[in-house]
Amino acid sequence: MTFRCLFILIASLTACDAAAKQTLTVLTAYHEEVVAQFETTFERDHPDIDVKIIWRMPHDALPYMQQRNQGGVDVYWSASLHNYLQLKQEGAWQKMKLDRDGLPEMLGVMPLIDPDGFYCATEMAGYGFVVNPGYLKNHRLPEPKTWQDLIDTRYSGHIALPVPSRFGFAPLMIDSILQQYGWERGWALLSELAGNAQLLEHNRSFITDVVGSGELGIAPSLDFFANSARANGAPLQLLYPEPVAYSPAHIAVTASTRQPQAARQFVEFILSAKGQRLLFHPDIRKLPVRPAVYADKPEGQFDPFEAAVLHSPVYDPSTALPRLAVQNALFDLFLTERHDQLKPVWQRLHELETQNGRSDEMLAEVRHLLTAAPISLDLASDISVQQNFEKRIKDADADMQAKSLENTWRSDISRNYQRAEQLLAAWGH
Amino acid sequence: MSLLICLFAQTAKSDNAWVTDDVSREAFAQIYTGVGKELSDLALQGRNIFRQSWVIPPALDIDSAGLGPLYNQLSCLGCHPKNGRGMPPETPDQMMRSMLVRLSLPGSNEHGGPRPHPVYGDQLNEQGIPDIPGEGRVRVSYQEIVRSLPDGETFHLRRPIYTFTDLQYGPLEPEILYSPRIGPPVFGLGLLEAVSDSAILQLAERGRQQGVNGRPNWVWDGEKQHKTIGRFGLKANVATLKQQIAGAFIGDMSITSSLHPTENCGLFQTVCQQAPSARQPELDDRQLKAILTYLRLLQVPAKRAADDSKVQRGERLFVSTGCAVCHTPSLQTGEFPELPALSQQTLHPYTDLLLHDMGGELADGRPDFDASASDWRTPPLWGIGLVKRINGHSTFLHDGRARNLMEAILWHGGEAQLARKVFERLTSADRQNIIHFLGSL
Numbered sequence: 050m051t052f053r054c055l056f057i058l059i060a061s062l063t064a065c066d067a068a069a070k071q072t073l074t075v076l077t078a079y080h081e082e083v084v085a086q087f088e089t090t091f092e093r094d095h096p097d098i099d100v101k102i103i104w105r106m107p108h109d110a111l112p113y114m115q116q117r118n119q120g121g122v123d124v125y126w127s128a129s130l131h132n133y134l135q136l137k138q139e140g141a142w143q144k145m146k147l148d149r150d151g152l153p154e155m156l157g158v159m160p161l162i163d164p165d166g167f168y169c170a171t172e173m174a175g176y177g178f179v180v181n182p183g184y185l186k187n188h189r190l191p192e193p194k195t196w197q198d199l200i201d202t203r204y205s206g207h208i209a210l211p212v213p214s215r216f217g218f219a220p221l222m223i224d225s226i227l228q229q230y231g232w233e234r235g236w237a238l239l240s241e242l243a244g245n246a247q248l249l250e251h252n253r254s255f256i257t258d259v260v261g262s263g264e265l266g267i268a269p270s271l272d273f274f275a276n277s278a279r280a281n282g283a284p285l286q287l288l289y290p291e292p293v294a295y296s297p298a299h300i301a302v303t304a305s306t307r308q309p310q311a312a313r314q315f316v317e318f319i320l321s322a323k324g325q326r327l328l329f330h331p332d333i334r335k336l337p338v339r340p341a342v343y344a345d346k347p348e349g350q351f352d353p354f355e356a357a358v359l360h361s362p363v364y365d366p367s368t369a370l371p372r373l374a375v376q377n378a379l380f381d382l383f384l385t386e387r388h389d390q391l392k393p394v395w396q397r398l399h400e401l402e403t404q405n406g407r408s409d410e411m412l413a414e415v416r417h418l419l420t421a422a423p424i425s426l427d428l429a430s431d432i433s434v435q436q437n438f439e440k441r442i443k444d445a446d447a448d449m450q451a452k453s454l455e456n457t458w459r460s461d462i463s464r465n466y467q468r469a470e471q472l473l474a475a476w477g478h
Numbered sequence: 479m480s481l482l483i484c485l486f487a488q489t490a491k492s493d494n495a496w497v498t499d500d501v502s503r504e505a506f507a508q509i510y511t512g513v514g515k516e517l518s519d520l521a522l523q524g525r526n527i528f529r530q531s532w533v534i535p536p537a538l539d540i541d542s543a544g545l546g547p548l549y550n551q552l553s554c555l556g557c558h559p560k561n562g563r564g565m566p567p568e569t570p571d572q573m574m575r576s577m578l579v580r581l582s583l584p585g586s587n588e589h590g591g592p593r594p595h596p597v598y599g600d601q602l603n604e605q606g607i608p609d610i611p612g613e614g615r616v617r618v619s620y621q622e623i624v625r626s627l628p629d630g631e632t633f634h635l636r637r638p639i640y641t642f643t644d645l646q647y648g649p650l651e652p653e654i655l656y657s658p659r660i661g662p663p664v665f666g667l668g669l670l671e672a673v674s675d676s677a678i679l680q681l682a683e684r685g686r687q688q689g690v691n692g693r694p695n696w697v698w699d700g701e702k703q704h705k706t707i708g709r710f711g712l713k714a715n716v717a718t719l720k721q722q723i724a725g726a727f728i729g730d731m732s733i734t735s736s737l738h739p740t741e742n743c744g745l746f747q748t749v750c751q752q753a754p755s756a757r758q759p760e761l762d763d764r765q766l767k768a769i770l771t772y773l774r775l776l777q778v779p780a781k782r783a784a785d786d787s788k789v790q791r792g793e794r795l796f797v798s799t800g801c802a803v804c805h806t807p808s809l810q811t812g813e814f815p816e817l818p819a820l821s822q823q824t825l826h827p828y829t830d831l832l833l834h835d836m837g838g839e840l841a842d843g844r845p846d847f848d849a850s851a852s853d854w855r856t857p858p859l860w861g862i863g864l865v866k867r868i869n870g871h872s873t874f875l876h877d878g879r880a881r882n883l884m885e886a887i888l889w890h891g892g893e894a895q896l897a898r899k900v901f902e903r904l905t906s907a908d909r910q911n912i913i914h915f916l917g918s919l
Contacts, residue, residue: 080531081555081556082555103533104531105539106539109537121609282501282503
């Protein structure tokens with residue numbers, strides 16, 4: 050064999066001095082397939098900057114950023130509004146001096162930039178209904194247009210509903226229903242929806258697998274799960290309700306960064322037309338916050354700014370954040386724990402309600418017993434209650450308080466469901 | 479691109495359960511489900527582990543903690559995007575994202591394998607956790623060369639030149655041996671594992687009768703503590719898929735397992751040695767089994783466009799030029815008690831799983847057990863026609879130097895030189911027919 054090539058390789062071994070490169074450390078929870086697109090494109094445009102990615106889920110990112118020197122992080126880029134708010138209170142961010150020409154401040158009631166300029170939205174994910182068109186056709190099911198549509202009995206047994214305490218994206222989605230319909234009507238809708246649905250309690254399967262495989266036909270979810278799977282060939286479609294609620298992701302530069310210039314360049318790149326267009330990539334499929342780039346959107350891509358003209362978003366995630374822990378616990382007590390009991394009761398009630406369109410006081414009472422919100426909005430908004438549920442993992446006292454409240458709610462719910470069953474039994478069903 | 483559209487349009491349904499007719503961008507990620515719920519669920523867990531990004535310890539998410547202190551990538555997917563092929567950097571300034579460089583010193587270790595560098599180990603880890611710099615950088619540039627064929631057609635090839643920079647633990651010795659490696663596709667590995675040793679030996683014997691000196695790589699099996707036939711890795715230097723997975727976890731991400739219980743820190747890398755670890759092992763046996771099951775159950779893409787006349791002619795030429803001697807079209811799995819569904823299956827991998835001398839131009843200069851400096855294991859060709867669609871590039875060979883399939887063929891030397899010469903003497907149209915055929919795999 051010839052060793053000419055080998056000689057060239059060995060001759061090049063002497064370490065040579067390359068131009069000094071800066072390393073920009075970015076903390077994110079974006080999936081590898083998302084990060085890789087931005088990392089490669091940014092480094093191609095900025096050969097003097099290496100991007101080092103540190104990956105953490107939001108709950109794990111917060112303590113990491115609270116370390117000395119903020120763990121060496123220069124830029125935080127993630128879908129976790131809670132962390133941005135919390136870290137803002139702790140003085141963790143630098144003010145961003147950006148040219149925001151072409152970047153709106155709001156979408157409906159949802160802000161796209163921190164009013165004090167410490168962080169801003171880089172993309173949005175819309176909550177919608179992942180559907181399998183073939184499944185809908187085979188079962189002769191119409192496309193749902195609103196959350197209200199999903200409680201139609203025709204959808205019974207065809208819906209997969211993610212349990213918010215098990216799926217990271219689901220708590221804000223559930224809260225968007227409560228904001229859109231109001232606390233009382235929202236919980237009533239959720240109960241009836243759960244009666245139509247199979248609850249997904251574990252995270253091993255992707256929602257898109259359940260619907261894509263044809264196991265079930267509809268699953269409320271984030272749009273990019275479905276759009277990305279669809280762009281990669283899965284038989285799925287995402288239907289956006291009217292109006293749409295969005296989960297924004299944000300970006301911020303740390304107060305302790307030693308690379309302010311590189312950090313600013315990275316943020317500018319993410320918000321630039323080039324960076325925003327990357328969100329259309331088949332492996333990403335998220336919604337840009339720069340309206341002009343939708344002129345280049347792939348076929349079938351949703352435009353939230355266009356949709357907002359007809360149905361302005363009524364959901365602000367910052368309103369939801371303080372009550373999410375209470376809400377997750379409520380959902381589990383009200384719907385998850387007793388789903389086996391709840392589902393047949395709803396089915397029986399629906400049967401009776403549809404018999405010759407009858408309306409009856411007893412049926413109204415059963416409906417009330419199944420849909421009554423476990424607690425009032427006032428109690429769910431009580432700061433001490435919220436903190437007990439938020440801190441319960443680390444604080445035994447808080448956990449005890451939370452459990453005490455849960456026991457009361459559990460008893461009330463149990464009593465209501467039993468009474469509903471008794472009333473239906475008395476009717477002869 | 480028009481070729482691919484044509485091929486997809488003519489896709490025929492496969493009747494082999496281990497073959498998927500999926501031609502979407504998820505075609506390399508289809509799981510065989512005929513193994514019952516328990517194994518299917520385990521494979522789904524494995525899929526999540528394969529896709530997850532690992533985090534620096536200490537961390538609240540203990541199941542995914544353990545990255546570093548020194549590493550190349552955060553996730554398996556980083557080097558095997560969409561379960562497919564990685565690619566080299568496009569410019570010397572770019573980091574290696576789905577590629578790495580193996581290192582060793584001349585000589586061999588106590589089991590006959592490469593002798594790792596005492597400080598840098600057997601692989602340059604370009605990245606480090608905060609406060610621990612990566613070991614160094616490898617910059618890739620290319621020298622353009624021209625190859626003229628007998629009919630006058632010329633092709634430009636690019637020869638890679640590697641430069642080590644920013645070495646944090648001192649210069650590398652002049653005699654250092656190194657080997658750049660692109661992350662290869664990971665589907666179909668269960669089927670390759672289920673091919674029996676005797677079948678591989680028979681292929682070697684058959685090759686000898688046809689004048690080709692393919693041979694197995696006899697490597698050290700650390701679990702069984704004896705030498706056995708290697709079949710994984712670009713030089714067939716790893717005996718089992720489990721060992722391949724555990725080796726990638728420790729080598730690429732510094733994640734310990736029961737097979738590699740100590741962190742990937744070399745002598746004198748004291749800061750690395752003192753960095754916090756996650757639980758030990760960081761990849762527990764349950765997770766290792768899940769990812770092993772996932773990779774074993776990944777299906778392979780079906781051959782497409784069987785009715786296309788160009789593909790049919792290309793296939794005949796592929797055989798007549800001698801390419802099919804090493805790129806063996808069909809193999810049969812043996813008994814595979816660890817996952818019986820893999821037993822007695824007919825597969826079409828276009829590999830003989832043997833080492834072949836590929837000549838000086840492709841040599842990496844780094845022996846690995848019985849593999850010489852210029853030996854490489856015949857890579858499977860299944861799915862090769864979908865790489866561009868799924869991975870967004872068409873770079874091939876162990877270091878990604880070939881920018882398309884034509885260049886990949888023209889780099890073949892050593893035992894493959896004769897077949898390459900025959901290929902070069904074909905008409906331009908027939909050379910394209912072979913490319914059409916490869917595109918249908």
